[in-house]
Amino acid sequence: MTGVGFSLTARDGAARAGVLRLGRGTVPTPAFMPVGTAGAVKAMFPADVRATGCDIILANTYHLMLRPGAERLARLGGLHKFMDWPHPILTDSGGFQVMSLASLRKITEQGVTFRSHIDGSEHALGPERAMEIQHLIGSDIHMVLDECIPWPAGKDEAERAMELSLRWAGRSKAAFAAEPGRALFAIVQGGTYKDLRRRSAEALAGLGFDGYAVGGLAVGEGQQLMLETIEETVQHLPHAAPRYLMGVGTPEDIAHAVARGIDMFDCVLPTRSGRHGQAFTHLGRLNLTNARFADDDRPLDPEGRSAAARVSRAYYHHLFRAGEILGMMHLTAANLAYYQELMAELRAAIAAGRLAGVISGLREGWARGGEG
Amino acid sequence: MTGVGFSLTARDGAARAGVLRLGRGTVPTPAFMPVGTAGAVKAMFPADVRATGCDIILANTYHLMLRPGAERLARLGGLHKFMDWPHPILTDSGGFQVMSLASLRKITEQGVTFRSHIDGSEHALGPERAMEIQHLIGSDIHMVLDECIPWPAGKDEAERAMELSLRWAGRSKAAFAAEPGRALFAIVQGGTYKDLRRRSAEALAGLGFDGYAVGGLAVGEGQQLMLETIEETVQHLPHAAPRYLMGVGTPEDIAHAVARGIDMFDCVLPTRSGRHGQAFTHLGRLNLTNARFADDDRPLDPEGRSAAARVSRAYYHHLFRAGEILGMMHLTAANLAYYQELMAELRAAIAAGRLAGVISGLREGWARGGEG
Numbered sequence: 001m002t003g004v005g006f007s008l009t010a011r012d013g014a015a016r017a018g019v020l021r022l023g024r025g026t027v028p029t030p031a032f033m034p035v036g037t038a039g040a041v042k043a044m045f046p047a048d049v050r051a052t053g054c055d056i057i058l059a060n061t062y063h064l065m066l067r068p069g070a071e072r073l074a075r076l077g078g079l080h081k082f083m084d085w086p087h088p089i090l091t092d093s094g095g096f097q098v099m100s101l102a103s104l105r106k107i108t109e110q111g112v113t114f115r116s117h118i119d120g121s122e123h124a125l126g127p128e129r130a131m132e133i134q135h136l137i138g139s140d141i142h143m144v145l146d147e148c149i150p151w152p153a154g155k156d157e158a159e160r161a162m163e164l165s166l167r168w169a170g171r172s173k174a175a176f177a178a179e180p181g182r183a184l185f186a187i188v189q190g191g192t193y194k195d196l197r198r199r200s201a202e203a204l205a206g207l208g209f210d211g212y213a214v215g216g217l218a219v220g221e222g223q224q225l226m227l228e229t230i231e232e233t234v235q236h237l238p239h240a241a242p243r244y245l246m247g248v249g250t251p252e253d254i255a256h257a258v259a260r261g262i263d264m265f266d267c268v269l270p271t272r273s274g275r276h277g278q279a280f281t282h283l284g285r286l287n288l289t290n291a292r293f294a295d296d297d298r299p300l301d302p303e304g305r306s307a308a309a310r311v312s313r314a315y316y317h318h319l320f321r322a323g324e325i326l327g328m329m330h331l332t333a334a335n336l337a338y339y340q341e342l343m344a345e346l347r348a349a350i351a352a353g354r355l356a357g358v359i360s361g362l363r364e365g366w367a368r369g370g371e372g
Numbered sequence: 373m374t375g376v377g378f379s380l381t382a383r384d385g386a387a388r389a390g391v392l393r394l395g396r397g398t399v400p401t402p403a404f405m406p407v408g409t410a411g412a413v414k415a416m417f418p419a420d421v422r423a424t425g426c427d428i429i430l431a432n433t434y435h436l437m438l439r440p441g442a443e444r445l446a447r448l449g450g451l452h453k454f455m456d457w458p459h460p461i462l463t464d465s466g467g468f469q470v471m472s473l474a475s476l477r478k479i480t481e482q483g484v485t486f487r488s489h490i491d492g493s494e495h496a497l498g499p500e501r502a503m504e505i506q507h508l509i510g511s512d513i514h515m516v517l518d519e520c521i522p523w524p525a526g527k528d529e530a531e532r533a534m535e536l537s538l539r540w541a542g543r544s545k546a547a548f549a550a551e552p553g554r555a556l557f558a559i560v561q562g563g564t565y566k567d568l569r570r571r572s573a574e575a576l577a578g579l580g581f582d583g584y585a586v587g588g589l590a591v592g593e594g595q596q597l598m599l600e601t602i603e604e605t606v607q608h609l610p611h612a613a614p615r616y617l618m619g620v621g622t623p624e625d626i627a628h629a630v631a632r633g634i635d636m637f638d639c640v641l642p643t644r645s646g647r648h649g650q651a652f653t654h655l656g657r658l659n660l661t662n663a664r665f666a667d668d669d670r671p672l673d674p675e676g677r678s679a680a681a682r683v684s685r686a687y688y689h690h691l692f693r694a695g696e697i698l699g700m701m702h703l704t705a706a707n708l709a710y711y712q713e714l715m716a717e718l719r720a721a722i723a724a725g726r727l728a729g730v731i732s733g734l735r736e737g738w739a740r741g742g743e744g
Contacts, residue, residue, distance in 0.1 A: 039690060043697040068666065068690045076669055076686050083687065275697075294440065297448055314448050315455065318411060318440045325415040325647075325697060 023181015395553015450510030
């Protein structure tokens with residue numbers, strides 16, 4: 001799309017470093033997108049999200065279409081203005097949440113009808129409406145509507161859903177409200193079946209999109225099968241376009257996926273964990289509600305660069321034990337900062353041609369259980 | 373106490389403007405102290421509390437002695453370091469929370485024993501231990517231990533508790549861990565009985581403290597009786613010392629109490645209301661969960677000066693409807709900023725000798741129900 005571009009700046013094996021240019025900003029890749037489900041990255045001021053080193057966030061079409069509503073969002077000036085985030089936003093298409101949250105789903109060739117998990121109201125979502133809603137939201141990257149199936153799925157079911165998603169991708173592209181600086185990404189499906197993934201990737205590449213997501217992974221298949229499926233899929237995607245692994249993952253998942261050629265990620269893990277006292281640090285994961293931290297005056301992450309990483313473990317422990325919202329605020333910020341520092345380290349490692357060694361060093365750090 | 377001082381800078385009728393000097397900072401009065409119950413002003417980063425114009429916060433001895441514990445707090449370097457608030461902190465003595473939160477209370481001449489509302493553990497609190505705990509916390513203003521009685525109370529009961537509180541005030545003063553820049557405040561009791569308030573005030577003034585609180589009000593007696601009791605009490609307090617009305621109140625309560633010579637306030641109202649979608653603004657109180665705000669793109673408070681006052685009402689409405697923590701964060705900040713702007717307006721009005729007119733103008737604003 002006009003005003004959208006992706007440039008690769010370095011390679012290291014299958015891994016790539018690059019820059020994604022959008023109308024509202026540029027995104028160095030590999031990039032991690034914090035999840036702002038309902039028009040807010042939970043427990044974070046937008047300026048503090050930005051200060052973690054974040055260039056792009058994800059928002060959920062499903063949640064926003066139900067509340068506040070797409071037409072209302074458009075009347076209020078769009079999501080960027082509504083939530084005071086002037087930087088790029090990627091919206092998913094709603095397909096995944098319809099499958100995981102809504103009730104009374106009915107899928108036809110035309111699209112999906114479902115009832116809201118909030119108030120039971122009935123809604124319809126097809127490829128054209130998914131594009132219209134994302135246009136009303138005003139996001140910078142739109143995702144095609146796809147059908148997400150539960151894991152495990154038989155091959156017939158995976159193939160049927162993949163083929164339907166292909167037809168929906170074509171209709172999504174036709175309905176995409178193109179604007180300068182706005183991109184449309186496709187989603188490769190096909191479960192863990194390599195031939196289906198290949199057919200999906202090749203067919204979508206034939207249609208032509210600004211970027212390609214790998215969907216339907218991290219749903220229970222395990223890291224090994226996930227990484228094998230990624231390896232198979234990326235071979236059949238256009239080299240010059242960004243590749244986005246949806247809903248992934250832990251720092252280790254991300255490092256391994258980057259090594260296999262993935263450029264973009266989103267996941268609720270750093271934010272959700274941050275609200276439950278679980279920290280991601282250079283020294284591994286810490287459960288700050290654990291009594292061993294009550295008298296631990298050391299900073300959360302001695303190797304972290306954020307203000308939240310310097311808050312003492314004893315104070316975190318106290319805040320979570322006392323049920324203080326401030327604990328969630330600090331720790332969400334600490335986790336998002338850690339994820340962004342991780343992405344910066346991976347980008348630098350690719351540029352320096354030493355990704356394997358850096359990932360090995362990261363894994364040694366994660367194994368330390370908080371001990372510096 | 374050495375390094376503690378209070379200077380009056382202006383008078384307007386019974387109202388006073390002044391400056392309270394403590395070791396960790398100076399506090400222009402009349403001043404409002406946000407409540408940081410358990411070592412955190414709820415849903416606020418300390419730097420953002422400071423940015424509202426706040427010079428001093430209150431922390432609760434009762435909560436901190438139970439969790440994380442006074443001795444642990446001392447080991448961790450004291451409350452200022454623990455919560456990253458380098459400015460003045462006033463600690464209450466725990467008496468009020470023992471009466472309102474703890475179970476199996478037993479009051480004797482020696483002190484009070486009670487069971488924790490958190491885990492049922494048994495604790496004792498007398499004047500000497502209340503002083504020791506506040507020393508371990510490291511607060512800048514210590515409060516004497518007093519006995520708080522429910523309202524309404526018969527005169528015999530009010531007199532008995534007031535006399536016991538007087539004896540405890542003497543023991544508190546004797547046990548006070550004096551340090552340069554640290555102050556000790558007494559608490560006038562006596563219910564709504566004018567002669568008891570007078571006896572309490574005169575006796576405490578005779579003992580000599582750095583400041584004098586008016587306790588036992590805003591417990592159900594109503595604004596009229598509260599203001600009459602304040603008028604009676606302040607007549608018998610030393611003119612040169614700060615006067616602190618505990619646990620009050622609404623902006624209107626504060627304005628009326630300032631007009632009667634009160635210098636300091638604390639209240640959970642702006643923070644607690646902020647977590648429940650209730651805004652305090654120059655245009656009155658708004659309930660942002662109300663459906664009428666769903667499409668209201670105007671700023672929360674067009675006359676407010678904080679960033680949170682400029683957030684749109686529609687976004688606040690959405691955040692509270694969606695249960696987003698960010699709504700609590702923004703609105704707590706907006707309410708605390710409003711309270712601090714109110715205090716600054718009252719200080720300026722006293723300095724200009726036009727307090728009555730300013731309060732009249734404020735009340736007209738509060739009656740506008742959000743309409744600018």
